[in-house]
Amino acid sequence: MARQEKTIVIAGAGSIGCYVGGCLALAGRKVILLARPRIEAAVRKAGLRVSDLDGRDRCIAPGALTVTTDPAAALSGADIVLVTVKSGATEEMGALIAAHARLDATVVSLQNGVGNAERLRAGLPGRRVFAGMVPFNVVRSPGGEAPLRVHRASEGKVLIEDGAADLAGQLAVEGLAVETHRDMKSVLWGKLLMNLNNALVALSDLPLATELADRRWRLVLSGQMEEALVAMKASGIKPARIAGLRPALLPKVLRLPDWLFKVLARRMLAIDPAARSSMWDDLQHGRPTEIDELQGAILRLAHKAGTRAPLLEQVTALVREAEREKQGSPGLTPDAIMRAKAAQSR
Ligand SMILES: NC(=O)C1=CN([C@@H]2O[C@H](COP(=O)(O)OP(=O)(O)OC[C@H]3O[C@@H](n4cnc5c(N)ncnc54)[C@H](OP(=O)(O)O)[C@@H]3O)[C@@H](O)[C@H]2O)C=CC1
Numbered sequence: 001m002a003r004q005e006k007t008i009v010i011a012g013a014g015s016i017g018c019y020v021g022g023c024l025a026l027a028g029r030k031v032i033l034l035a036r037p038r039i040e041a042a043v044r045k046a047g048l049r050v051s052d053l054d055g056r057d058r059c060i061a062p063g064a065l066t067v068t069t070d071p072a073a074a075l076s077g078a079d080i081v082l083v084t085v086k087s088g089a090t091e092e093m094g095a096l097i098a099a100h101a102r103l104d105a106t107v108v109s110l111q112n113g114v115g116n117a118e119r120l121r122a123g124l125p126g127r128r129v130f131a132g133m134v135p136f137n138v139v140r141s142p143g144g145e146a147p148l149r150v151h152r153a154s155e156g157k158v159l160i161e162d163g164a165a166d167l168a169g170q171l172a173v174e175g176l177a178v179e180t181h182r183d184m185k186s187v188l189w190g191k192l193l194m195n196l197n198n199a200l201v202a203l204s205d206l207p208l209a210t211e212l213a214d215r216r217w218r219l220v221l222s223g224q225m226e227e228a229l230v231a232m233k234a235s236g237i238k239p240a241r242i243a244g245l246r247p248a249l250l251p252k253v254l255r256l257p258d259w260l261f262k263v264l265a266r267r268m269l270a271i272d273p274a275a276r277s278s279m280w281d282d283l284q285h286g287r288p289t290e291i292d293e294l295q296g297a298i299l300r301l302a303h304k305a306g307t308r309a310p311l312l313e314q315v316t317a318l319v320r321e322a323e324r325e326k327q328g329s330p331g332l333t334p335d336a337i338m339r340a341k342a343a344q345s346r
């Protein structure tokens with residue numbers, strides 16, 4: 001039976017939104033990008049280029065993709081709304097959806113952090129809101145490159161909460177693998193463990209692959225993960241496996257010598273050399289980061305459970321300082337982070 005055509009709205013078309021929307025549009029889905037004026041102007045002028053580390057590289061002509069800055073125009077005809085704003089804009093986007101989208105529209109959060117779907121639900125009572133998880137990084141070309149390019153820089157399947165008939169079928173297209181999952185709570189906490197590295201990439205100014213290949217950085221990540229796993233265990237949270245390795249094994253594998261890590265963690269290292277992290281993007285653009293939804297979520301858990309998390313506290317403080325200074329990444333070394341932690345605990 002032919003699939004009924006749905007209108008899919010990307011609510012906050014930045015890196016993830018343009019990549020997901022671009023893949024869906026290339027597959028013939030009806031897509032509307034709700035974007036800021038600079039992205040709207042770029043897409044209207046020169047279209048969108050969608051590429052990935054498997055070698056796919058496609059252009060969408062201007063006019064072949066609807067893009068608008070007007071929330072009413074974008075959202076009023078939506079069957080599916082994919083929320084791709086940063087966590088700090090979740091409530092605002094929720095309010096726009098409440099004001100303009102039909103009551104029967106399906107809303108999916110494709111954001112990092114463990115609380116965004118809940119935050120959307122709180123602002124959208126009676127509506128169908130689903131949690132989602134995007135495992136891969138997307139690199140957006142610097143402003144000025146035409147057409148605007150979004151490049152998927154790592155692998156992985158998008159997971160979405162089970163429960164909406166054919167939602168995964170509507171969203172799974174070439175370049176965008178999508179599956180449903182019954183336990184999104186575990187998936188989101190599992191992704192949060194991986195996202196503890198976003199801050200390290202942001203503080204180091206290094207590409208993700210370079211940073212992960214250096215054991216001194218992996219020791220900092222491993223230390224954060226250990227604190228997080230203790231807090232999760234004390235709170236009865238069982239994080240799902242995201243990067244191919246059991247969460248309990250991650251800190252141990254990260255501590256291995258470089259040569260052995262490269263062999264055992266091939267999947268984690270399959271990253272485009274240019275990829276960094278969404279938090280690095282935020283620091284570079286002088287925007288607030290998602291530190292409160294990432295490290296902050298674990299710190300709140302640790303506080304409640306009475307477990308210790310001094311390294312997570314230190315990393316959070318350093319990101320906050322960089323946010324305040326608005327000078328981009330401070331380009332710290334792993335030693336500087338560990339020294340700051342040691343000084344703090346004296
Ligand atoms: N980038 C990545 O590789 C990955 C990101 N994620 C997660 O996905 C989510 C989205 O990240 P990412 O795509 O990087 O974020 P971006 O900042 O690149 O994109 C979000 C976009 O939404 C825009 N926006 C915010 N509010 C509105 C509004 N009311 N109307 C129109 N546009 C709006 C923002 O504009 P402005 O900045 O002007 O507010 C921005 O352009 C985050 O939770 C992130 O952690 C997950 C996996 C990987």
Ligand SMILES: CC(C)(CO)C(=O)C(=O)O
Nearest residue numbers: 135136137194195277278
């Ligand atoms: C880098 C990645 C894919 C995992 O930490 C990410 O989620 C991000 O950039 O926000």
